[in-house]
Amino acid sequence: MIPPGLMISAPSSGTGKTTLMLGLLAAFRAQGVMVQPFKSGPDYIDPAFHTAASGRASFNVDSWSMDLTVINGLVGNAAGADLILAEGSMGLFDGVAIPGACGNGASADIAAQMGWPVVLVLDVSGAAQSVAATALGFSQMRPDVQLAGVVLNRVASPRHEALVRVGMDAVGIKVLGSLPRRKEIEMPERHLGLVQAGEQENLPELLAQAAAFVSEHVDLEALRAAADGTLQDAPPPARVIPPGMRIALAQDDAFAFVYPHLMAGWRAAGAEILPFSPLGDAAPDPSADVCWLPGGYPELHAGKLAAAENFRRGVQDFARTKPVHGECGGYMAMGAGLVDKDGQRHEMAGLLGLETSFEKRKFHLGYRKATLNAAMPGFAAETRLRGHEFHYASILAEPDAPLAKITDSNGLDVAETGSVRQFEDGGCATGTFFHMIGQGA
Structure with missing residues (x-):
């Protein structure tokens, strides 16, 4: 009940x-x-x-x-x-x-x-x-x-x-x-x-x-x-598509923003989550079939991430043959560089050409609709997703192919399209500034 x-x-x-x-x-x-x-x-x-x-x-x-x-x-x-x-x-x-x-x-x-x-x-x-x-x-x-x-x-x-x-x-x-x-x-x-x-x-x-x-x-x-409610019996949970069946998931103070319903849905679908800490200079488990870098506060830890050579080398090796996806902070960490609030540039993982800066903060907030131009972990090209964007990073360069056509809640085009880069040995890197909530028209 x-x-x-x-x-x-x-x-x-x-x-x-x-x-x-x-x-x-x-x-x-x-x-x-x-x-x-x-x-x-x-x-x-x-x-x-x-x-x-x-x-x-x-x-x-x-x-x-x-x-x-x-x-x-x-x-x-x-x-x-x-x-x-x-x-x-x-x-x-x-x-x-x-x-x-x-x-x-x-x-x-x-x-x-x-x-x-x-x-x-x-x-x-x-x-x-x-x-x-x-x-x-x-x-x-x-x-x-x-x-x-x-x-x-x-x-x-x-x-x-x-x-x-x-x-x-x-x-x-x-x-x-x-x-x-x-x-x-x-x-x-x-x-x-x-x-x-x-x-x-x-x-x-x-x-x-x-x-x-x-x-x-x-x-x-x-x-x-005073509590009340109309729902009496527990309905079945909606199906959530996991990005893979063994998911290497970055989890620490720099990467902590994952919607709980997604993780619960991944596990309910039989997926295994393999956490690792980029701040601890850990690499994604090579036995995983996908690596997922969620959002968080990479700008507060940019120097430590730049010095985490084992993490950067490990995620680069992983991306050569398997997919890596990042959301917001994770997307920024996949880029070429990140400029902190003091104007210092820090080298990131280099899976994408993205350059971002917090030196001059720009507020980005709102719901997002996305129609994928290319596949990303768990979803084929042309899939429609819904999500939400909330960050202060400014884009200095976003040179890779756009991952999706993205609009806001009013149907207006959003400039932050995300990125996709394919690698010769079959791997790929994808990323978005919006956090995916789920599939939807």
């Missing part, structure tokens, strides 16, 4: 969704409540924190890039849990202008499709009764989205809380919790979002503090009682 769920959302980014989400996961876990976490939207950092807090793998669900069959199959992972908590992205109703597979990517789509009531996190700093107008608007924006109640965040004092509650009482909206200002349990951030879970040496301590903080200031019993 699929347990009831809640969507933890907010009017905008930066309101405290993640702090509340992690505190709830850790607090319920401490009570012996088994919670299945999800992340609405194409985020690959938050799910790792969810997993650390809940003890269960967290999965992305996204209405623009996934159809309802895929989403239902992923929600099926909650079978056997006691409660579902999904963390939204950006504001509750924020999405793209033109709908995709089964929505525009807004967290509200997932809440409506799954029947999960919304817990709205409100930053009340600088306002009091007026905050109720915001909550009322959110409760009425979409009739198919139910508001369970609100959690007030960054409350200045008991008097401030009392004033905000007066406003909520006047419009009939339930207050499920009230969080005072507390900076010390906020997670550190860098330019792509939170610092990765694996880099947080004090993560258990932070999670324990968040659990205690949320337990003290949120009505956990009332919040759990």
